[in-house]
Amino acid sequence: MFDFVAFIPRAVAQGVPLMLGSTGETLTQKSGNLNLGLPGVMYVGAICGVIGSFMYETSGVVMNGFLAVAIPVICSLFGSLLMGLLYCFLTVTLRANQNVTGLAMTTFGVGFGNFFGGSLIRLTDTEVPSISLSATSAYFKATLPFADELGWFGSIFLSYGALTYIAIIIALGCSYFLKRTRSGLNLRAVGEDPATADAAGINVTSYKYKATCIGCMIAGLGGLYYVMDYSSGIWSNDAFGDRGWLAIALVIFTMWRPAVGVLASFLFGGLYILYLFIPSGTNLAVKELYKMLPYLVTIAVLIIVSLKKSRENQPPEHLGLSYFREER
Amino acid sequence: MDGKTAAVQMRDITKSFGSVKANDKVWLDIYKGEILALLGENGSGKTTLMNMLSGIYYPDEGQIYVDGREVVIRSPKDAFDLGIGMIHQHFKLVDVLTAAENIILGLPGKGKLDIKSVAAKVREISERYGFEVDPMQKVYDMSVSQKQTVEIVKVLYRGADILILDEPTAVLTPQETDKLFAVLRNMRDDGKAIVIITHKLHEVEELSDRVAILRHGHFVGDMPTKKTNAGEMTNMMVGRPVVLNIDRPEPKNPQRRLEVKHLTVQDEDGVTKLDDVSFVAYSGEILGVAGISGSGQKELLESIAGLHRAEGGSIIYVDPETGAEEELIGKDPRDISDMGVALSFVPEDRLGMGLVGDMDLSDNMMLRSFRRGRGFFTDRKSPHKLAERVVEELDVNTPSIETPVRRLSGGNVQKVLVGREISSAPTVLLTAYAVRGLDINSSYTIYELINKQKARGVAVVYVGEDLDVLLELCDRILVLCGGKVSGLIPGRGATKRRVGLMMTKLGGGTEDE
Numbered sequence: 041m042f043d044f045v046a047f048i049p050r051a052v053a054q055g056v057p058l059m060l061g062s063t064g065e066t067l068t069q070k071s072g073n074l075n076l077g078l079p080g081v082m083y084v085g086a087i088c089g090v091i092g093s094f095m096y097e098t099s100g101v102v103m104n105g106f107l108a109v110a111i112p113v114i115c116s117l118f119g120s121l122l123m124g125l126l127y128c129f130l131t132v133t134l135r136a137n138q139n140v141t142g143l144a145m146t147t148f149g150v151g152f153g154n155f156f157g158g159s160l161i162r163l164t165d166t167e168v169p170s171i172s173l174s175a176t177s178a179y180f181k182a183t184l185p186f187a188d189e190l191g192w193f194g195s196i197f198l199s200y201g202a203l204t205y206i207a208i209i210i211a212l213g214c215s216y217f218l219k220r221t222r223s224g225l226n227l228r229a230v231g232e233d234p235a236t237a238d239a240a241g242i243n244v245t246s247y248k249y250k251a252t253c254i255g256c257m258i259a260g261l262g263g264l265y266y267v268m269d270y271s272s273g274i275w276s277n278d279a280f281g282d283r284g285w286l287a288i289a290l291v292i293f294t295m296w297r298p299a300v301g302v303l304a305s306f307l308f309g310g311l312y313i314l315y316l317f318i319p320s321g322t323n324l325a326v327k328e329l330y331k332m333l334p335y336l337v338t339i340a341v342l343i344i345v346s347l348k349k350s351r352e353n354q355p356p357e358h359l360g361l362s363y364f365r366e367e368r
Numbered sequence: 369m370d371g372k373t374a375a376v377q378m379r380d381i382t383k384s385f386g387s388v389k390a391n392d393k394v395w396l397d398i399y400k401g402e403i404l405a406l407l408g409e410n411g412s413g414k415t416t417l418m419n420m421l422s423g424i425y426y427p428d429e430g431q432i433y434v435d436g437r438e439v440v441i442r443s444p445k446d447a448f449d450l451g452i453g454m455i456h457q458h459f460k461l462v463d464v465l466t467a468a469e470n471i472i473l474g475l476p477g478k479g480k481l482d483i484k485s486v487a488a489k490v491r492e493i494s495e496r497y498g499f500e501v502d503p504m505q506k507v508y509d510m511s512v513s514q515k516q517t518v519e520i521v522k523v524l525y526r527g528a529d530i531l532i533l534d535e536p537t538a539v540l541t542p543q544e545t546d547k548l549f550a551v552l553r554n555m556r557d558d559g560k561a562i563v564i565i566t567h568k569l570h571e572v573e574e575l576s577d578r579v580a581i582l583r584h585g586h587f588v589g590d591m592p593t594k595k596t597n598a599g600e601m602t603n604m605m606v607g608r609p610v611v612l613n614i615d616r617p618e619p620k621n622p623q624r625r626l627e628v629k630h631l632t633v634q635d636e637d638g639v640t641k642l643d644d645v646s647f648v649a650y651s652g653e654i655l656g657v658a659g660i661s662g663s664g665q666k667e668l669l670e671s672i673a674g675l676h677r678a679e680g681g682s683i684i685y686v687d688p689e690t691g692a693e694e695e696l697i698g699k700d701p702r703d704i705s706d707m708g709v710a711l712s713f714v715p716e717d718r719l720g721m722g723l724v725g726d727m728d729l730s731d732n733m734m735l736r737s738f739r740r741g742r743g744f745f746t747d748r749k750s751p752h753k754l755a756e757r758v759v760e761e762l763d764v765n766t767p768s769i770e771t772p773v774r775r776l777s778g779g780n781v782q783k784v785l786v787g788r789e790i791s792s793a794p795t796v797l798l799t800a801y802a803v804r805g806l807d808i809n810s811s812y813t814i815y816e817l818i819n820k821q822k823a824r825g826v827a828v829v830y831v832g833e834d835l836d837v838l839l840e841l842c843d844r845i846l847v848l849c850g851g852k853v854s855g856l857i858p859g860r861g862a863t864k865r866r867v868g869l870m871m872t873k874l875g876g877g878t879e880d881e
Contacts, residue, residue, distance in 0.1 A: 221479050222472070229462045229473050236460040239424065240474035240522075241445030351464055351508050365424065 045192045047310065047317055049199050053270050055309025056200075056207050057082070060262030061287025062305060063211045063298045068255035069291060070218060071248045072231040073131060074360040076142025078259055079284020080149020081123045085260020086267045087153035088112075088119030090275045093176040093268075094160055108179045112264060120260025123149065124253035132248045135362040146284070154277045161277075170276035177273025180265075203265045208302055210258055215299035227251055231356030234363035244363055262287065286312070289338040295345065295353040308334045372399040374436070375530050375561035376421065376452075381430035383416055388767070390416040392585045393430070398530065403552060403562045405576035405593070409605055409807035411765050411777040413585040414565050415457070418532045422454035423447035434530075445474070453523025454532040459515045461507045468503035471522045493524050497554045498547075512661060513544040520551070531555065532563045537571060538804065541660045542835060542868045549575050567807050569598040570836065583607055606809045614815050614840040616859070617823065622650035624686050625827035626672070626709075626796055631681035633667045633851075641667040643851045644681070649796070649827040651688065654818065656842030656859060657831040660871050664851040665831045669798045672829075673711040674701035685709065688795055688825070710794035722785050725774030729755040729766065732773055733788055758787035762813055782806060783814075790817055797821050800831035815841055835864050849874050 061082055068075045075081070092115030096108065127145060130136040160171050180201050187198035218224040229237040230247045238244050266283065267275050290308055294300040315330035345353050376398040383391045390413045398404055408414045419425045421432065423444040431438055434450045441447050447454070461470050468486045487503035494501050499517050507515060516536060523531055533552075537545045552575065556562055566572060572579060573593060580590035581604045588604050602610045626649040633642040642664040649655045657665055670676035672683055674696060683696040685707060696704055705711070723732050733751035755769045762783040766776055773781055786802050799818065803811040818841070822828055832838045838845055842859040847870040854870040 220481050222475070222477055222481050223479065225465070225469055225472070225481060226474055229465065232462045232464060233460070236462055237474065239422075239444045239454075239456065239460040241443065241448050242474040243443075243445075351506070354464070357463070 042317065045195055048196050048306075050313055050316075051306050051310035052200060052204065053309070054312050055305035055307075056204050057262040057266040057270065057283050058287045058290050058308050059211055059301055059305035060207050060265060061259045061284060062290035062294065062301050063207070063214050064255035064257070064259030064262070065288055065291045066255075066294070066296050066298050066301065067214055067218075067227075067258065068252045069296065069359055070227050070231045070356055071251035072234060072356055072358040072361065072363070073127070073248055073252050074138050074142065075127055075145075075252060075255070076139055076288070077123065077127055077145025077149065078142075078288055079280075079282070080146035080152075081120050081127075081256045081259050082263035082266075082284045082287070083149040083153040083280055084123050084263070085116045085120040085257075086263030086280060087156050087275070088260070089116035089264040090160065090171065090173065090267055091115060091156060093173050093273075094171060097173055097175055103175055105179050108176050112176060112268065113261070116260050116264040117257045120256045120263075121253055123260070124256030125249075127256070128249045128252050131362060132245055132252075135364060138360050138362070150278075153280075157275055157277045160275070170274050173268070173273035173275070175273075177268050180268040181272070201269045203261070203269055207261070207265070211298045211302050214258075215297065218298070228356070231358055234358055235365075238363075238365055259287070286334055289335060292355075293338045293341050295341075296355065308337075311337065372402065374398065375400045375434065377433040377436075378417070378421070379431045379433070381417065381420060381432070382428050383413075383420060383425060384428055386767075389585050391420075391427075391582075394582065394585070394587045396580055396587065397590075398561050398563055399578075400529070400561050401556055401559050402577045403556050403564060403575055404590075405572040405579045406563055406565045406582070407567075407572065407579055407601060407605055408582035409809055411584075411780060412582045412605070412807075414582055415534055417582070418454060418534065418563065418565065421447065421452055421530075422532060423452075424454075448526050448528070451527060451529040452532070453526060453528030453530070455516065455519045455523065455534065455536060457534040457538065459519055461515055461518060463508040464506065466504050466506050467501055467510075467518045467521075470507060470518060471503070471525050473522075475526065490521055490525065493521055497524070497551050497558075499551065512539045513541075513548075516540070516548070524555075529559075530561045530563075532565075534565045535567070536564065537566060537568060538833070539661060541871065542864070543872065545571070567811070568834065569601060569808065572601065573598065581605055602808055605807070610809060610812070612808075612812070614812070614837065615819055616841060616843070617819070619650065619653040619822070619843055620825070622653050623688070625649055625651045625688065626686070626829075627684040628668075628672070629682045629684070631668070631671060631683065632679045633664070633671050633676060634679050635667070640679075641851050642671070645848075645851075645853050646681075647846050647853065647856055649829055651795070651827045652822055652825045653843045654822050654828040654830050654841060654859075656838040656845040657829060657848060658835065658838055658845055658867050658871055659848035659854075661833070663848040663871070665800060665848060667851075668848070669711055669800055669829065669831060672696065672704075672796075672798060673709060674699050674704040675711075685796070705792075708793075708795035709798065710789045710792050710796070711798040722789075723773050723781065726772050728770045728772055729759065729764075729784060730769050732784060733758070736788055736792060754788070754791055755784075758784060758791065762787050762810070762817075783810060786814055786817070790821060794821075795826060797826050797828045798831075799828070801833060802830070803837070804833065811837075835867055839864060839867070847871055 061078060065075060065078050089112035093112040096111050123145065127141060130141045131138045161169055164171055180203060182201060184198055187194040218228060226242045227247050230242060230244050234244045266280055286308060290301060290305060294304045311333040314333060315327040374397050378394060378396040381391050381394045394417055406414050416425060420427045423441045423446050426442060432441060439450055468483055468490055471490055472486050490501060490503040499521060501517050501521055536548060540548060552562055576593045578590060578592050579596065579601060581588040583605060598612060602612060629646050631642055631645045635641050659665055667676055671678045678697050685694045685696050730752040733754045752769060758764060759766060764780045764783045766780060773784060802814050818828055830842060839859060839862055844856060845859050845862060845867060846856050847854040847867055849871055852874060854874050
């Protein structure tokens with residue numbers, strides 16, 4: 041019998057970084073910016089949180105619950121904001137190619153994270169190549185006190201740290217913003233057809249900057265969640281893996297709908313760890329095949345959606361292109 | 369001027385793009401309760417001038433006064449705040465949004481979107497001026513004329529008192545044009561100032577109260593429409609006398625050249641675009657094709673050129689030298705064009721088909737000729753010469769042969785495309801919308817070119833939008849209605865009304881003999 045009570049919480053934990061990443065990326069892409077630097081942004085978000093909390097934990101003062109959470113969160117937001125600003129400055133202000141910029145930023149972000157991660161590991165003087173921030177992590181993972189007493193209900197719905205619920209709220213909020221508000225409508229117009237948006241009196245540059253920077257900050261929280269909650273505060277270089285790319289795949293999978301992303305990210309998370317729950321023998325190659333599942337599902341969705349030819353479920357028309365008003 | 373109040377005064381406006389002066393010290397007055405027609409050849413700076421009023425461009429020099437006050441218009445938003453709204457030639461609408469969503473785009477207001485009250489206000493404006501709009505319809509589902517209506521409602525919704533329309537009738541049928549003009553007159557009577565940019569002189573005479581003329585970026589003059597005529601306006605635009613007659617010599621020795629039998633074509637969604645179309649095109653003759661846009665004109669030409677799959681029927685090409693008959697359906701487009709069938713299709717966005725925007729003139733000429741070359745390296749000299757010839761003969765206004773086509777103004781792009789197709793010395797010339805958006809002088813150059821091909825014994829199939837021209841130029845007119853042949857009538861003696869009716873109803877309804 042498949043153990044759902046054990047499987048679902050792990051799928052959710054695996055899904056939350058993807059959810060935050062894809063929500064941020066969806067917001068970014070709605071402005072017409074295809075930010076392939078997302079893996080780098082999430083990486084920077086994670087390492088900045090780690091640096092902040094490392095400083096705080098090793099400073100020797102008595103830890104305060106609020107500061108233990110606030111310092112890494114603020115550091116993480118700040119780091120990913122800088123990444124967003126860098127991306128916007130290059131692609132919006134200087135109109136550099138978005139794909140090239142994004143890929144360069146992924147390379148840069150991962151390198152940045154590994155450099156500072158490695159430096160911090162040297163500072164700790166331990167044998168293992170990782171940093172453990174278990175005290176901080178404990179605050180991030182704090183659950184409601186009565187969650188354990190509610191049996192399977194508690195472990196499926198209430199066994200998560202606050203960041204999980206915040207991620208869901210952010211995703212639903214983004215969905216509402218895009219669908220039901222004036223600014224959301226304007227943002228969609230910017231991504232679809234910036235010339236039209238411009239002629240309608242919308243400040244295209246400002247919308248692109250704001251959407252991309254906020255998107256990056258949300259995605260950066262995904263990186264922070266991964267270290268502080270999912271890995272229990274243990275940072276080791278390159279452990280984050282390909283989750284950033286998976287988050288971009290998730291954007292396509294959800295057809296640019298953050299609300300759908302909530303469940304879809306849990307599905308992706310589940311597919312990502314399915315190999316642990318299915319007896320696959322000792323052959324490691326089979327396990328690797330299971331890890332392909334999220335990508336296969338994305339390809340399947342792309343094929344189905346392309347066949348349907350719906351005008352609604354398409355990427356923003358102007359995605360990946362820069363805009364210059366006086367171009368003729 | 370006789371008690372009218374000026375809504376806008378533009379003084380000494382200058383704007384340069386690189387080394388080209390698009391506007392040079394232009395003066396223009398726009399009055400309330402008046403329709404002003406702004407005339408000029410392609411590239412004379414009409415659109416540039418109006419773009420400065422609507423905030424798309426910012427003038428290098430000069431002052432703009434609105435209601436007597438000097439203003440600075442730095443963005444479209446500034447223009448809206450001053451009550452200036454522009455309806456661009458290429459519609460500025462987001463396809464995946466509804467009419468109402470497009471209309472309120474960029475407007476300030478409560479954060480939460482109340483689309484119902486927007487829709488109600490849209491309906492109210494529509495009723496006042498006599499529009500038909502469904503606020504909840506998605507833009508991609510709309511016809512060209514519906515999109516235009518949305519554009520107009522959009523500027524009215526923003527409370528615009530000064531409306532600028534850039535070639536609004538270029539894509540409309542005669543009936544839709546009449547409807548638009550009625551609306552514009554309503555708005556004029558409501559005290560709004562209206563500027564219309566157009567190339568169609570009969571529309572200027574029909575609609576406008578005053579004309580203003582630009583030539584090569586300079587203001588030439590303005591006058592009441594009643595005190596002028598088409599000849600004088602053209603002379604002012606071009607700067608020298610122009611004869612406004614299209615020749616129509618009798619076809620010489622017409623031979624069967626192309627026969628289309630029971631042609632049926634579907635688009636990729638399986639919608640039937642052409643239904644049992646049959647006709648014969650003769651050499652030395654111009655066959656006009658009339659129809660509301662999207663009635664299958666594009667599919668017809670594309671199937672002949674081998675670019676579109678046909679579901680049924682046949683297309684027979686008769687070789688002018690041997691008299692041998694060949695079936696074109698199923699042939700490779702390259703073979704068809706080698707046989708002498710040339711297609712020049714000018715799509716709505718002009719660059720969409722046939723030219724590569726980022727390549728220069730001679731490279732674009734090469735797209736046609738590179739296969740003829742032998743050896744590994746391409747021949748760059750002859751396309752260069754051809755480009756020079758096209759530039760000279762058609763008077764293409766370009767800084768150099770090496771300029772990317774994208775940088776040329778629309779009319780000039782078109783001359784390059786049409787010139788290239790004609791230069792391939794075809795036996796069948798398929799041309800669609802060859803003069804779309806072209807000024808009067810260039811249009812007549814194109815008509816002349818087409819007539820020259822006719823005299824050479826080429827079978828010309830001319831798909832056009834301007835009925836007046838079709839009636840003057842073509843020997844016979846094939847009228848399409850919803851993909852079916854509505855009639856095939858002689859060009860001599862055909863009336864606009866008859867063709868117009870045939871376009872909207874199979875066979876032309878009650879007027880059919």
